[in-house]
Amino acid sequence: MPSPAWLRLPKTVRREVWRLAQAGLPHPDPAVHEAVRAQRRALDWAWRSVALCWLGTCIYRGLATDPVEGWRLVSWVAVGLMMMAGGVGARFAQIDAAQWPAAAAREGGAARPVRLRLPAPWSLRTIVLIGLAPAIVMWFGLWTRGREADPGRPLFTGSVLVALLLAAIGFAVVWWRRKRLVLEVDEHGVRLPSRGLDVPWDQVAEIAAVPADRKGQELIGVAVRLRDPRAVWAARRPSFWRRLLWGRGGSRPWIFVTEAGVREPMFPAYAAALAYHAAHLKAEERQTSG
Numbered sequence: 001m002p003s004p005a006w007l008r009l010p011k012t013v014r015r016e017v018w019r020l021a022q023a024g025l026p027h028p029d030p031a032v033h034e035a036v037r038a039q040r041r042a043l044d045w046a047w048r049s050v051a052l053c054w055l056g057t058c059i060y061r062g063l064a065t066d067p068v069e070g071w072r073l074v075s076w077v078a079v080g081l082m083m084m085a086g087g088v089g090a091r092f093a094q095i096d097a098a099q100w101p102a103a104a105a106r107e108g109g110a111a112r113p114v115r116l117r118l119p120a121p122w123s124l125r126t127i128v129l130i131g132l133a134p135a136i137v138m139w140f141g142l143w144t145r146g147r148e149a150d151p152g153r154p155l156f157t158g159s160v161l162v163a164l165l166l167a168a169i170g171f172a173v174v175w176w177r178r179k180r181l182v183l184e185v186d187e188h189g190v191r192l193p194s195r196g197l198d199v200p201w202d203q204v205a206e207i208a209a210v211p212a213d214r215k216g217q218e219l220i221g222v223a224v225r226l227r228d229p230r231a232v233w234a235a236r237r238p239s240f241w242r243r244l245l246w247g248r249g250g251s252r253p254w255i256f257v258t259e260a261g262v263r264e265p266m267f268p269a270y271a272a273a274l275a276y277h278a279a280h281l282k283a284e285e286r287q288t289s290g
Contacts, residue, residue, distance in 0.1 A: 005038040021095040026102035033099040040092050047085040054078035097209040097220040104271035111275030113186035116262040117179060118194065133170070134163035183222065183257050185272045187279075190224055190255075196236050197255065201280035203227050207273045211254040221258040222270050229253045 006014070009032065017027045017036070027033075057075040060067065137159050184191040189200040206225035214223075226232050229251040259266045 003035070003038040003042040005035040006042075009035055017095060018091070021098040024098055026099045028102075030103070030106060033096075033103050036092060036096050036099060040089065040096055043085055043089045043092060047082060047089065050078050050081045050085065054082065093220050100209045100220075100267065100270055101274070103267070104274050107271055111187075111272050111279065113184070114269040114272045115181055115185075116183040116257075116264050116266070116269055118182055119261065119263050134167040137163040137166065182262050183269055185222075185269050185276065187276055190222075190273060192255065192257065195255075197232070198235070199224060199226065199232055199255065201277060202284075203232055204277055204280075207270070207277050209270060211256050213254060214256070219256075219258045219260070221256060221261070221266050222273055223257075224255045224273070226253055226255065 009017075013027075013029075013032070017032055020027055054075060057071055057078065060071060181191075181193045184193070189198065190204065191198050203226055204224055205227045208223040208225070209220045211223040211225070233251065257266075257269075262269075
């Protein structure tokens with residue numbers, strides 16, 4: 001679903017934007033970045049709408065004893081549209097990432113601290129995480145009921161109870177963590193409280209929108225390349241759950257926080273990280289020359 005802002009750009013400009021983005025270069029016109037942002041929002045809305053349609057067909061098939069003809073066609077069309085929107089979304093994520101350095105440079109001014117929280121309890125990502133396990137359990141219960149392999153329906157009843165319990169536990173955990181910070185950027189460095197990481201600026205070698213080892217992926221955010229990965233990861237003291245989710249880290253050179261993992265817009269954190277890092281490098285240069 002193209003946005004009006006993107007369609008208003010001449011076709012030659014749109015082609016030029018994509019050609020530059022493939023080389024990792026921004027387009028010089030600031031209006032292009034706004035159009036790309038609008039297009040990404042439109043694609044995100046389209047993907048969510050089609051995903052809800054596909055979910056509706058799955059629920060309908062599970063509940064209906066005699067589903068109408070054509071429900072499979074609707075389901076497969078929805079899957080195809082989701083894949084198409086995802087592919088186009090990956091392309092525009094690459095275009096957006098190429099615009100970020102120039103957009104941050106245009107903003108200029110003094111850097112300000114930025115703090116980003118975990119996704120909201122009502123966000124699509126959170127709903128999917130909470131609902132995945134209950135949905136699988138409910139699907140099993142509906143499958144046994146539809147196959148008439150559950151005389152007296154004890155499996156179906158048990159599936160409903162287990163699904164409700166899992167959903168309640170998931171919602172309670174998300175609600176308890178709703179104010180938890182994912183990313184903090186200030187004059188002292190970059191902190192990731194949810195991962196137990198604290199990276200001072202003297203350990204930061206580079207700030208990017210996409211890590212060098214993940215080029216071509218649709219995910220963008222704040223990527224931090226470490227000067228001494230082993231020292232940073234060794235200083236981390238993860239809890240059992242953090243170790244289970246994020247591993248020990250080893251000597252990975254990049255730390256990456258994606259847009260999907262935070263509630264607020266990610267670009268201000270990226271711009272602040274660039275500004276603070278540049279200020280730190282200038283201070284280091286002054287100390288060395290002095």
